Amino acid sequence: MPTILAYVGAALAEIGGCFAFWAWLRLGKSPWWIAPGMVSLALFAWLLTRVDSDAAGRAYAAYGGVYIxxxxxxxxAVEGVRPDRWDTIGGIVCLTGTAIILLGPRSA
Structure with missing residues (x-):
């Protein structure tokens, strides 16, 4: 469970941090949006280090499905655009890949 919470927290922190830059550059918001965006991106990086994994690359690969x-x-929730069936199918495929990476048998 701690790995799942770290992944979900990291995803929200990464998306929030990136959205801060999007808001500034694409939506005309104040450059002050960058400061909380940077904090959020730092939180994202820290949370990924909390994931229980024997290799950073594997932790990042599994995180990809959660991020999507x-x-x-x-x-x-934020942009008010309901995902369509293809978004949903794609998300399920990605979470399946995440589960395979996280739960697949590993030789000791």
Missing amino acids: CASLFWLW
Whole structure:
């Protein structure tokens, strides 16, 4: 469970941090949006180090599926655009890949 919480927290922190830059550069918001965006991106990086994994690359690869699904949630919850069936199918495929990476048998 701590790995899942770290991934979800990291995804929300990364999306929030990136959205701060998006808001500044694409939505015409104040450059002051950058400061909390940078803090959020630092939190994202720290949270990924909390993941229980024997290799950073594997932790990042598994995180990718969680990030994609969190991005689709952000699309719906923050931007008001409901994901379509292809978004949903893609998210399921990505979470399946995440589960394979995290739960696959490893030789000791």
